[in-house]
Amino acid sequence: MSFDASGSMKTLARETRIRFGATPDVLTGATMVGPGEALSPDAFLLSLPNGLRFHYHRGEGVICTRPSGIAEAEVALFHAGSVHGAIAWLNGMVPLHASAVLHQGAVSAFTGHSGAGKSTLAAALTREGFPLFADDVLVLDLSAEEALLAMPGHKRLKLWGDALALTGLTANESVRPAMDKYYVSPPLLEQNAPAPLTTLYFLDPPSEAPCAIQPIKGAERFNRVRSAFYRPHYGAALMSATETFQRVTAIATRLSLYTIDRPRDRRLFSSNVTRVAGAIRDSGPVVRMEAA
Amino acid sequence: MMLTRVASVIETRLDDELVLAQIDNGKFHSLRSTGLAIWELIDGSRDAESIIDLLAARYGIARERCATDVGRFLDQIAAAGLIEQR
Numbered sequence A: 001m002s003f004d005a006s007g008s009m010k011t012l013a014r015e016t017r018i019r020f021g022a023t024p025d026v027l028t029g030a031t032m033v034g035p036g037e038a039l040s041p042d043a044f045l046l047s048l049p050n051g052l053r054f055h056y057h058r059g060e061g062v063i064c065t066r067p068s069g070i071a072e073a074e075v076a077l078f079h080a081g082s083v084h085g086a087i088a089w090l091n092g093m094v095p096l097h098a099s100a101v102l103h104q105g106a107v108s109a110f111t112g113h114s115g116a117g118k119s120t121l122a123a124a125l126t127r128e129g130f131p132l133f134a135d136d137v138l139v140l141d142l143s144a145e146e147a148l149l150a151m152p153g154h155k156r157l158k159l160w161g162d163a164l165a166l167t168g169l170t171a172n173e174s175v176r177p178a179m180d181k182y183y184v185s186p187p188l189l190e191q192n193a194p195a196p197l198t199t200l201y202f203l204d205p206p207s208e209a210p211c212a213i214q215p216i217k218g219a220e221r222f223n224r225v226r227s228a229f230y231r232p233h234y235g236a237a238l239m240s241a242t243e244t245f246q247r248v249t250a251i252a253t254r255l256s257l258y259t260i261d262r263p264r265d266r267r268l269f270s271s272n273v274t275r276v277a278g279a280i281r282d283s284g285p286v287v288r289m290e291a292a
Numbered sequence B: 001m002m003l004t005r006v007a008s009v010i011e012t013r014l015d016d017e018l019v020l021a022q023i024d025n026g027k028f029h030s031l032r033s034t035g036l037a038i039w040e041l042i043d044g045s046r047d048a049e050s051i052i053d054l055l056a057a058r059y060g061i062a063r064e065r066c067a068t069d070v071g072r073f074l075d076q077i078a079a080a081g082l083i084e085q086r
Helices: A006-015 A072-090 A117-125 A159-168 A219-227 A232-238 A241-252 A268-281 B031-042 B046-061 B063-079
Strands: A018-019 A032-034 A035-042 A042-048 A053-058 A061-065 A094-103 A106-111 A133-134 A138-143 A150-152 A155-159 A182-186 A195-201 A211-217 A256-261 B003-005 B008-012 B017-022 B029-032 B083-085
Touching: A006 A061, A006 A072, A006 A150, A018 A053, A032 A232, A035 A232, A042 A072, A053 A072, A053 A138, A061 A072, A072 A094, A072 A138, A072 A232, A072 B031, A094 A117, A094 A195, A094 A268, A106 A117, A106 A133, A117 A133, A117 A159, A117 A268, A133 A138, A133 A150, A133 B008, A155 A159, A159 A182, A182 A268, A195 A219, A211 A268, A219 A241, A219 B017, A219 B029, A241 B008, A241 B017, A256 A268, A268 B003, B017 B031, B031 B046, B031 B063, B046 B063, B063 B083
Parallel strands: A018 A061, A106 A195, A150 A195, A195 A256
Antiparallel strands: A032 A035, A035 A042, A042 A053, A053 A061, A094 A106, A094 A133, A094 A138, A138 A150, A155 A182, A211 A256, B003 B083, B008 B017, B017 B029
16 A cells, blocks of 8 residues: 655655755844744754754755764754754644654654653564654655655664663664764664554653553644644744644544553563554554545 | 624634634634533624523523623633624
């Protein structure tokens, strides 16, 4: 089964293409300016304290100014993060702050604040047989009528040192020098075509409560979807209230949303993973309904 | 004076709740149960008194109590800029 989102895939691939060169000090026509970042209706500028700078202009790709001594991994980190998110917003897509796995053609994604365990859960699920679909940023194309299409993302998971121990995966290089966070290559096959996102799980802070997966109902769905946006201030700077409302509604009405309550006790991590894996398997394959 | 929803409010139903967005200031609100029932009666053809009459009859409650609750809710959504009087 395949869904046609080749247009969005091509747009993302083309627009995220990076080359090295000179970048402007300031972004002209910026409608949003924050610390080290500026956004206009068709461009984005990211300036880091170490002198690394990214300039994106719609239709022209990304130009990176890389001072000597800045590691390639550092460039990749920001290119795959803020820059990727800005490019998605600037091209009419919606990036979620989520990691995702694939099961029978459907994507299940995990969102939560930074450090909530999105990547750790996705990494553990790859060991249960679910291919990794995206890590940290999951870009959605809302333009297709038949499904909410997710774009396959980066196949290099970023895990903290303690998460490596939990998941039993092996570290490659560290994400930044002297940071206890590492790139991990998941062991399973890669998916390079868009796939429908069917379920979004919210990783709430661990508690003393037992592991439970609960559906989210009513207006809470709306608030939860908004909370899952990646770099929401970029989206807010680009969209009117009506557009925001329409996009949140389009997502909230087409997905199953659940919270995952997790016990604080890390010894229960693997039973929690088993439970989530069961929920994903129970959700079944994507059935495409077509008129004759 | 008839009560009417302001034109700059758009809405979407999610399960048993209604999410309202004010497109002129970007604020979001949600309504459920009684609040939603009152909202549905605000269609430009009724004033507060007739809404109170209808709800008191529908739920079989004393008109006085109904008037207090409905009045409070109408004040709240008027203050939020969701309705106006014409």
